[in-house]
Amino acid sequence: MVHVGAVDAPVTIDEINECLAECKAMKQKELHVLGWEWEMGLANLMVGQAKAQGIKLLLLAIPREVMEQQAVEKGDIHFYELAYLEVEIKPSRKKRSFRVALTDFVIPNDELIPPEVREKIRKWSDYVDYWAVDWDFQNDTFVNGWTSYRTRRDRTLQLKTDPHVYETPGTHRILVKVIDIFGNDTSQVFEVEVR
Numbered sequence: 001m002v003h004v005g006a007v008d009a010p011v012t013i014d015e016i017n018e019c020l021a022e023c024k025a026m027k028q029k030e031l032h033v034l035g036w037e038w039e040m041g042l043a044n045l046m047v048g049q050a051k052a053q054g055i056k057l058l059l060l061a062i063p064r065e066v067m068e069q070q071a072v073e074k075g076d077i078h079f080y081e082l083a084y085l086e087v088e089i090k091p092s093r094k095k096r097s098f099r100v101a102l103t104d105f106v107i108p109n110d111e112l113i114p115p116e117v118r119e120k121i122r123k124w125s126d127y128v129d130y131w132a133v134d135w136d137f138q139n140d141t142f143v144n145g146w147t148s149y150r151t152r153r154d155r156t157l158q159l160k161t162d163p164h165v166y167e168t169p170g171t172h173r174i175l176v177k178v179i180d181i182f183g184n185d186t187s188q189v190f191e192v193e194v195r
Contacts, residue, residue, distance in 0.1 A: 001019070001022070001023050001026065001028045001030065001031050001032070002031075002032045002033075002034065003015075003016075003019045003031065003032070003033045003034070004033075004034045004035075004062075005033065005034065005035035005036060005037075005062075006036075007036055009037070010035065010036075010037035010038050010039050011033060011035035011037070011038050011039065011042070011059075012039045012042070013039055013042055013045065013046060016031075016033060016042070016046050016050075016057070017049075019031055019033065020049070020050055020053060020055055020057070023055050024053060024055070028055070029054065029055060029056060030055065030056045030057075030058070031050065031055055031056070031057050031058070032058045032060060033057070033058070033059050033060065034060045034061075034062050034079065035059070035060075035061065035062060036061075036062050038059070038061075038082065038187075042059075043059055043082040043084065043186070043188075046059070047059070058081060059081060059082040060079040060080065060081055060082070061079065061080050061081075061082060061184050062079065063077055063078060063079065063080070064183070065077050078112050080107065080108075080109055080112060080182065080184055081107075081108040081109050082108075082184075082186060083105060083106060083107050083108065083127075083178070083180060083184065083186040084104075084105070084106045084108065084186070085102065085104065085105050085106075085176065085178050085186055085188055086102075086103045086104035086105075087100050087101060087102055087103060087176050087188070087190065088100070088101045088103050089101075089174065089190055089192055092163040093163075094163060094165055095165075096165055096166040096167075096169065096194050096195070097163045097164065097165045097166075098163065098164055098166070098174075098192055098194075099160055099161050099162070099163050099164070100133055100146075100160070100161045100174065100176060101159060101160045101161075102125070102128070102131055102159045102160075102176070102178070103159075104124055105124050105125065105127055105128050105178055105180070105186075106124065107127055107180060117181070125157060125159060126181075127180050127181055128157060128178055128179075128180060128181070129149065129150055129179050129180060129181045129183075130147070130148070130149035130150070130178070130179040131147070131148055131149075131157075131176065131177065131178045131179070132144050132145075132146060132147040132148075132176075132177050133145055133146045133147075133161055133164075133174060133175070133176055133177075134174070134175040134177070135164045135166070135172065135174055136166075136172050136173065136174075137173040137174065137175035137189060138173075139173075142175060142177060142187075145164065146161045146162060146164065148161075166194045168194070169194050169195050170193075170194060171191055171192070171193055171194075172191070172192050172194055173189055173190070173191055173192075174189070174190045174191070174192055175187060175188070175189050175190075176188050176189075176190065
């Protein structure tokens, strides 16, 4: 079964749950969801939930190139599965201070990566072009609080943020956004308890 998300809205958890219910009712064992944008943190959560229901779920990003006639004619369109990222969030020395370390980034369909690009990849971080952190995500606009990116002259990438100090205690939501070398966006929300 295939579901295509709306052009003007992100694919949501509720939307995928409805599709999974429909799959189950139709006794389908596989669901492919194509989307332009995705609700934060959806990928890791939904793939596990689908698997628990006996359904293989593939989440595929619709590439912007589908809107370019020349790319379509050349057959340059590739749908990539959403990537997976791992982070480590640790308190730092100051009170109410935390750091985020990007510890892993996986592009599931590496066979779709052009051979000339694959030859240049030595480690997982080579797939990351840019990453940023919103230290207090409020379920709306991403507010960039820290960034590391590569430039043409400087190809290094910081994998740990500078410490961030929270003014108030409580539960804060950290959104980590990674842009890979193909321009695909992978975002994940994490909660941290500040004392």
